[in-house]
Amino acid sequence: MQYISTRGSAPVLTFEQAMLTGLARDGGLYVPESVPVMTEAEIAALAGLPYEEIAFRVMRPFIGETFTDAEFKALIAKAYAGFGHAARAPLKQLGPNHFLLELFHGPTLAFKDFAMQLIGQLFQAALGRSGQRVTIVGATSGDTGSAAIEAFRGLSNVDVFILYPHGRVSEVQRRQMTTPADANVHALAVDGDFDTCQGLLKDMFNDFAFRDRVGLAGVNSINWARVLAQVVYYFSAAVSLGAPHRAVDFTVPTGNFGDIFAGYIARQMGLPIGKLVIATNQNDILHRCLTTGVYQTESVLPSLSPSMDIQVSSNFERVLFDAYGRDGAAVAQLMNELKGDGAFTVSQGPLEMLRDTFASGRVSEEETSATIARTLKASAELLCPHSAVGVAVAEQNLGANPMVTLATAHPAKFPAAVEGATGIHPALPPRMADLFDRPERVTRMTGELQAIEALILERTGA
Numbered sequence: 001m002q003y004i005s006t007r008g009s010a011p012v013l014t015f016e017q018a019m020l021t022g023l024a025r026d027g028g029l030y031v032p033e034s035v036p037v038m039t040e041a042e043i044a045a046l047a048g049l050p051y052e053e054i055a056f057r058v059m060r061p062f063i064g065e066t067f068t069d070a071e072f073k074a075l076i077a078k079a080y081a082g083f084g085h086a087a088r089a090p091l092k093q094l095g096p097n098h099f100l101l102e103l104f105h106g107p108t109l110a111f112k113d114f115a116m117q118l119i120g121q122l123f124q125a126a127l128g129r130s131g132q133r134v135t136i137v138g139a140t141s142g143d144t145g146s147a148a149i150e151a152f153r154g155l156s157n158v159d160v161f162i163l164y165p166h167g168r169v170s171e172v173q174r175r176q177m178t179t180p181a182d183a184n185v186h187a188l189a190v191d192g193d194f195d196t197c198q199g200l201l202k203d204m205f206n207d208f209a210f211r212d213r214v215g216l217a218g219v220n221s222i223n224w225a226r227v228l229a230q231v232v233y234y235f236s237a238a239v240s241l242g243a244p245h246r247a248v249d250f251t252v253p254t255g256n257f258g259d260i261f262a263g264y265i266a267r268q269m270g271l272p273i274g275k276l277v278i279a280t281n282q283n284d285i286l287h288r289c290l291t292t293g294v295y296q297t298e299s300v301l302p303s304l305s306p307s308m309d310i311q312v313s314s315n316f317e318r319v320l321f322d323a324y325g326r327d328g329a330a331v332a333q334l335m336n337e338l339k340g341d342g343a344f345t346v347s348q349g350p351l352e353m354l355r356d357t358f359a360s361g362r363v364s365e366e367e368t369s370a371t372i373a374r375t376l377k378a379s380a381e382l383l384c385p386h387s388a389v390g391v392a393v394a395e396q397n398l399g400a401n402p403m404v405t406l407a408t409a410h411p412a413k414f415p416a417a418v419e420g421a422t423g424i425h426p427a428l429p430p431r432m433a434d435l436f437d438r439p440e441r442v443t444r445m446t447g448e449l450q451a452i453e454a455l456i457l458e459r460t461g462a
């Protein structure tokens with residue numbers, strides 16, 4: 001299995017290389033050269049298996065020779081051992097044919113743990129055998145950062161630097177990033193929004209001298225290994241609801257397009273997914289793009305669902321690559337237009353492909369709050385605001401297939417939004433109850449690339 005860049009001119013890599021690299025050297029994102037397909041019988045055989053076994057069978061064809069089967073099984077087992085639920089990704093019923101896929105039972109209470117806990121294990125194993133050191137730099141709108149810190153803290157061959165937008169993450173999110181005491185963890189509060197942080201990260205990757213000197217590795221959702229880990233729960237949920245014998249629909253609260261892109265891969269692998277619905281908050285670039293054909297960035301509006309306050313949706317490039325018939329030059333051209341003009345127009349054929357592949361909807365702040373309140377009343381479920389965006393859009397897309405909405409975070413991660421909508425203050429699980437008593441450690445930075453690179457060089461001694 002080999003990996004190619006969406007911009008067509010970076011080296012072809014193995015799974016291990018693509019995982020350790022993150023962003024391709026031509027600015028593109030790595031995707032598998034071809035997506036392996038599972039037969040109907042192979043999918044049917046997943047029903048009733050433990051999550052870890054489904055994970056092994058779904059991901060195995062993608063990893064090539066990077067790990068033996070026994071090694072890979074052991075790493076998967078370690079990755080999910082710290083989850084607070086035996087099913088890992090349990091399904092709950094919200095309505096007659098509407099289900100909630102709870103992806104928040106990991107150590108930081110958001111779905112990012114599914115990928116990040118696994119990536120932590122995979123990095124450690126790969127670096128352990130090569131003796132290599134890497135510097136992980138991540139940009140976060142809140143949840144990726146804490147998940148990365150939790151996955152890599154204390155590892156001897158890794159430093160983790162997390163850039164988050166100062167003042168724009170919830171207090172729980174911030175404390176999850178600033179309270180780990182491990183010396184290899186560095187939380188940086190940057191003046192700006194998430195797109196500022198993500199832009200800085202991309203600039204660091206494009207500074208090849210710096211990149212090579214510190215051994216820069218990326219674990220943002222641009223990392224293929226993260227997307228791959230997220231493909232698994234589409235399979236576990238769908239087979240629980242009768243796939244492959246019946247099709248299942250999914251609605252996914254979306255920001256950087258990583259989670260929903262995993263659903264797209266699951267469908268390409270042969271999982272019968274009917275509708276695949278993009279749910280956005282008021283930062284609705286993806287919904288606008290599908291509706292009008294124009295991908296136009298605007299300024300980020302802070303919302304009740306901050307992990308989706310994103311205008312440049314990185315993983316969208318991966319599906320554009322397919323929509324343009326895997327023409328890397330065409331994608332590079334669009335990304336240049338985006339960089340220059342802040343916008344590009346999707347041509348007719350690719351736009352039709354996107355509209356055939358995805359449905360979409362946008363949810364206002366009022367609807368988000370109303371959905372939290374309504375769902376509590378109707379189904380006794382307390383939703384986080386991101387999950388509420390998903391549920392609101394899913395309700396407009398219910399049909400004959402079972403609908404699964406991805407619940408991307410625990411309500412206690414966003415207590416202000418939940419309390420504002422319902423009057424109920426959601427409690428943290430007992431294992432995190434002392435979060436507000438732990439001392440914080442954070443470095444405040446301006447959005448200046450040079451200063452951040454200098455700090456990373458100093459702290460890593462590279």
Ligand SMILES: *Cc1c(COP(=O)(O)O)cnc(C)c1O
Nearest residue numbers: 143255256257258259307408409
């Ligand atoms: C990251 C995140 C999202 C958005 O996921 P993408 O993969 O970026 O689309 C939604 N909800 C929560 C809680 C998140 O942490």
